[in-house]
Amino acid sequence: MKQRRRIYYSESQKALMWERWRKDESLQHIAQLFNRNHSSVQGILAQTGGIQTAPRRRSRLALTLAEREEISRGLVAGDSIQAIARRLSRSPSTICREIKRNSGQAGYRSSHADQLAWDRSLRPKVCKLVEYRLLAYIVANKLQLQWSPQQIAGWLKRAWPGNEDYHVSHETIYRSLFQARGALKKELLEHLRRTRAMRRSRHHTQKTDDHGRICDRGINQ
Secondary structure (H helix, E strand, O other): OOOOOOOOOOHHHHHHHHHHHHOOOOHHHHHHOOOOOHHHHHHHHHOOOOOOOOOOOOOOOOOOHHHHHHHHHHHHHOOOHHHHHHHHOOOHHHHHHHHHOOOHHHHOOHHHHHHHHHHHOOOOOOOHHHHOHHHHHHHHHHHHOOOOHHHHHHHHHHHOOOOHHHOOOHHHHHHHHHOOOOOOOHHHHHHOOOOOOOOOOOOOOOOOOOOOOOOOOOOOO
């Protein structure tokens, strides 16, 4: 049996997929842009439950590579932490922590420290429903009663108007269900009014004019 060749998509192609997905285009329509089968596009979108993750960005407060290079040069020159901090207009404690977490004064290297900082930023933010288990329990009970995430989010704000610990957006509820973030059990998906493996707009339908038909059948045969 001939093994199927693995399909790779560039970041720009993936961005186009998500753009069309947000516009409620069908998987078939999106796949036609790349002359592929809809299942290959579904595989990309399903990795995050049909919810696009936010692009990674460095915090504006984080040290830049240029600043780390200045720290490295200062250490080689024998400058004090206070002197380096003054040149960078940073707190001495910030410079001290940076050096300690990246091999100390003897082993500090700017490029290595910058890569480690980027790797550490990959750690996902703790979902609010994981942090507040009572809130997760309340949300789960409402889902079992066939409440929609939008209804739950609105009810929580009315029930606890002055306590933001009990406020959660409907998007967070959806993410916990579709992206398996450990806050809500996957079994609760069946209590949603529309059960599917990926989140879709409530206005969306896959029943397009060409649904089920093979387009451009004569191409690439």
